[in-house]
Amino acid sequence: MTRPTILEVNCETQLETVREMNDEEYAKYLADIAAYEAEHPEEDGSVV
């Protein structure tokens, strides 16, 4: 599975940086999804 991205826009240069989440960020992301699914079992838990 491709990891979600992190977007940063530099307001001085207007440069846009898109990167994949690192291991630590991705672990937190998955934990947040798990917490969400536990709290909202009736919702569609699909992830874009």
Add this chain to the structure above:
Amino acid sequence: MPVNYSSLSTSSANWTYIATAAPSAAASFTFSSISGYKKLKIFGYGYGSLASTYWLLQFNSDAGGNYFGSMWGTSIYMSNSVFGLSPSSTYIPVVAGAQGAAFFNFEINNANSTQAYKDGYGTTISTQTPSYAGTTAGIWKSTSAITSMTVTPQSGTVTGNFYLMGQN
């Protein structure tokens, strides 16, 4: 903490466009290298990948308990239609229930001040069924000038178009 508020009460010019962020299934988006504006306004529209979640606003990558925020509105997802955070929360909520199209607007005062805390307020609308409409307010308890702003869904991802404006 002495704050000279008279220095903040001056006439203001019109809003100046700063930048656009167009996240696509992103876990967060950030406006970085912000400088020189007394006021900042972030606004736009998009949708989240998960229903019933909040979008969280943080400054300068500060994920500590330095925020104080609340949200008032109408939705079954908000107990008593009020969402209050502790005085030591880790974010300011700017959107609730964002699986449908979500619009929000949030304006921040004292953005470049190194004396005053940063206070802000805004509105949010979500077309998620049932829809949600609300107002939000919050404080970042820091005397650092704002150099970056990050919006992160509480869980899932965000897709949309968001804009940053500044005013002096």
